[in-house]
Amino acid sequence: MLTKAHPERFFIGSIMLAFAALIMTTVGIKPQLLQNLQFLILLVSLLLVIWIGFKAGKFQIITNRLRNRAIGWLIAATCSAALWSFAQKSTQIVFPALKEFRKIWNTFEPFALFATIVFILFALILFIVGSRDSKLERPGFIERSLVNNLSSKIAALPMVFTAVGVFVIATLWTVYHSFTNSRMLPKSEFIGLAQYERLWNSDRWYMSIENLAIYGACSLIFSLLIGFMLAALLDQKTRFENTFRTIFLYPFALSFIVTGLVWQWILNPDYGVQKIIRSLGFDSFVFNPLYNMDIVIYGILVAGLWQGTGFIMCLMLAGLRGIDQEIWKAARIDGIPMWKTYIQIVIPMMRPVFITTLVIIAAGIIKVYDLVVAQTSGGPGMSSEVPAKYVYDYMFGAQNLAQGFAASTMMLVSVLIVLIPFVYLEFGRRKNA
């Protein structure tokens, strides 16, 4: 005898079968024997549903709020599926009007398909949970994540898909292909760690890493130091504060390319600082950092600092402004010297600002590329190469994708090595506290 619970379970079962059929249709099954399997499964599930309906007399699908929501996800899935089907040739033959907009349909095709699958998955989860916990007094994790604010979650999904697609899938794809011998086009032929061996045997890569280390360390220290000093000075009720702030922030409005060009001219011995000083009568004066292999990276560093410190200053100034004036008064009455107040009280209080700043500076260091291209193109020789330039040059210049991928994977790994303990400390600590 069928109890009330049975038809629901069968119904879930049939939906699962239909889902399997959908996946099979999309993936496509090669062997002749299985070619029509999906239709068979679909037919079986349909028959099952009809049989259940017949036996149970009536459907009791919407018996609680979870399953009610599942219907919502199913409707969303149907819409996505419809959108996907508009891009299919067979549909377009039946409805020629759709052909007019086939560019739109083609754009949305992969997203719609992906969304359909995800939505059906959500609906299934809700059905299963809704069937298992028939009482549902307290909203559980699934209900909180899939049911609350349903519409806003649906709206956020395209962005989630994009982020997952771009960051996760593209990253995995890159790492995967760094183990292949891809040249101009990606290939799937594994050659093990050969690309990495070649990378670590290359002088240019070593030079790049060394430069990045110098640039990174100096940029980090000086950006924070100069940025904080400027902010602290501006915070002393300075006259014309707005003017100074604007002046310091202006370079940030320029792109790295423009910054690089400007500083290339300034540091150029023929029409920059050296020329001016020589024309004042100091004929033997030499100042050409961009043409000296030993110090060229500092020439780039100066341009980078000039561009970036203003922004760091603004962040720091915002942080300083967030500190209660009474804290300063209390410190003065306690007889704490100003510099000690900064170091012992104010800077610890600005910890969140410093972390934000650190992340921004670190991201800027890792991706430094255009500054080098505009100022020196990696020269003289290869003395101002940086990893990002190495990656770009190998991927698009030398047409050796796998080598570029290996280099970018190394960059990712080094970032993760720095980042993971940091994140662990920062967030683990907060959870314990």
Next chain:
Amino acid sequence: MGSISLNNINKSFGSTEVLKNINLDIADGEFLILIGPSGCGKSTLMNLIAGLEDLNSGEIIIDGLNVSDESPKDRDIAMVFQSYALYPTMNVARNICFGLEMNKVPKSEQESILKRVSELLQIDHLLDRKPGQLSGGQRQRVAMGRALARSPKVFLFDEPLSNLDAKLRVEMRTEIKKLHKRIGTTMVYVTHDQIEAMTLADRIAVLKDGELQQIGTPYEIYNDPVSHFVADFMGSPGMNFIECIVKDENLIIESGGKKYEILIPCKDALNKSNLDVVLLGIRPEMLTEVQPSTVGNKFIQKVKFDVEVIEPMGADTVAIGQWNETEVMVRLSPESGNSAGNGFDLQVDTSKAILFDPSSGLRLR
């Protein structure tokens, strides 16, 4: 110990004069309250005493030493702030000891001070916590502990109770008063809450627009204010001010649809002023229901009063009506307040009534 003299103090920010020629002497061990509406310069005066702002002219003498140009740490003062200004990244113990540490007090001495202060304020179980983990009242105690640790000559309190809820405020108020009794140090306390001022102060200094209006004991300020402003500022519910026409040394009042000639005590002042219209100031508690035992007081008179609004406050009931088309608050017992309506028999006791010049707001004496 810690007497303070403020001589001819002037302070202006740009072209705005914030303090105008303030002269104030605070005796050793005194609890002085600076009170005034917001923007009257009371916090600026406090900052000047603390040395957080520079004087434009005048001098500040603490314990016989001219400290006008000294930095805050050399003035031997301690201050408690409205927002408590605890260092959020340090725990309570370090908050209390940080100032000592900076002034190179030996470690063992720091510990004994910490022990003494934390026991005095009952915060010894909180020493390991960060300020963020404390309640408002606890933070307030820690802030006071930090001030106490320095054993200064003078304590400065800058609206220390404003951020607390009403009940806690009353508790901490008592706490501060007890503390003052126990340690006997000079305290200067800024507030805009007149109840705090009345309950805590040895003397109250009332400021308005950067000028010292009056300084005196709470009793003097309450019963013998020098001006309309001071009388209006102190007391809750506030004093009633009624413009009255003078007739034969009496004042004419229209109440409950009838005219009365009210007898007042300060006739000499009234005669001297030669005014036809004066401002009568009378506190609500002098206007009550008819009391049985009032024989022999010639200033007690009876008038009819139309009650428009009743505001029960528990201990007593405030009824609001009109005299000479001006709102008047009277203070009734809860029993008679409940039944008060039109034509209520009101007993007016003018023995403490005072008169002001309606144009200048100054007291007629």
